[in-house]
Amino acid sequence: MxxxxxxxxxxxxxxxxxxxxxxxxxxxxxxxxxxxxxxxxxxxxxxxxxxxxxxxxxxxxxxxxxxxxxxxxxxxxxxxxxxxxxxxxxxxxxxxxxxxxxxxxxxxERFYPLQLPFHPGENVSVPRGAAAWEIAYALEKDIPCWMELVRQVIGGFPHLYEEEYLPVLREQIRRRQALILKDGVAAAGILLFSREMNSIGFFGVHPFYRNLGVPEALLDRVLEELGRDCEVSITTYREGDRADTGQRRAIMALGFAEAELLVEYGYPTQRFVLKQGGAFGGKSPADGSSSGL
CATH class of the missing domain: 1.10.10.60 (Homeodomain-like)
Structure with missing residues (x-):
């Protein structure tokens, strides 16, 4: 870019x-x-x-x-x-x-945005290639840049209300279940997970970094947190949903397989699971495969 x-x-x-x-x-x-x-x-x-x-x-x-x-x-x-x-x-x-x-x-009487105006963010640099990404537990001070990225990728998450999301984010930060990958002061990738449920609750990557190995690096790190011998789940749009901007395809590219259909907060979704040895569709994080996350 x-x-x-x-x-x-x-x-x-x-x-x-x-x-x-x-x-x-x-x-x-x-x-x-x-x-x-x-x-x-x-x-x-x-x-x-x-x-x-x-x-x-x-x-x-x-x-x-x-x-x-x-x-x-x-x-x-x-x-x-x-x-x-x-x-x-x-x-x-x-x-x-x-x-x-x-x-x-x-x-x-409840508004949620389907698509907010796209902008790179004043703190986002122009990445010049893949790097040895450093992923850390998010801290309270990271919330502003975290939310800036949430607004950029909100199209991948139906029914996301900021007033409900923020308390969850703060609690996950407190429990060390929020991962962030930063490039300078900007968030390039963010991920919320649950050790109790072996699940990923939010997985967002800035568009500038999607093809630089960031989705794969975040997934690799969360597998270290949850254990590589367990089944990890995530939910996203159902097949054919016109609101899907590519989240479903990106999840499958990372090795997740379709599971049962769900309805979450009144919205039709589908659960996906990543089983042992299924990560990255047989690729390693260094492959830098494309993702729509």
């Missing part, structure tokens, strides 16, 4: 954010930020993990969800602001992502 690529992504995001209520497509964004469509599509989707179209749709639906909860605007008006020509088209798209139609979501 070069500084030029970071600048092009930042410029594209800035344009999209200032035109969420207008027609936005790859050509318009590319012309506005003075990059070719090919270049912008390649660096944006390769880093953010979403095409310009999908990113824009998720941002619009997130802002629509916010309006449903915090305003009294009619649903048709919200639909038009989100770029949909009919309430039915908006309802179909919203339901596919949020798993309930707009009216029911409004009645629930």
């Amino acid at each position: 070069t500084g030029c690529k970071v600048e092009s992504i930042a410029a594209a995001v800035e344009y999209i954010e200032s035109h969420l209520d207008e027609k936005v497509d790859l050509k318009l964004v590319a012309d506005a930020v003075h990059y070719s469509k090919y270049h912008l599509h390649r660096v944006f989707s390769g880093t953010v993990g979403l095409t310009i179209h999908n990113y824009t749709q998720r941002r619009r639906l997130t802002e629509a969800a916010k309006l449903l909860v915090f305003s009294k605007k009619p649903i048709m008006e919200i639909a038009l602001e989100a770029g949909y020509e009919s309430q039915q088209a908006f309802t179909d798209a919203f339901t596919a992502m949020y798993k309930r139609p707009p009216r029911r979501y409004r009645e629930g």
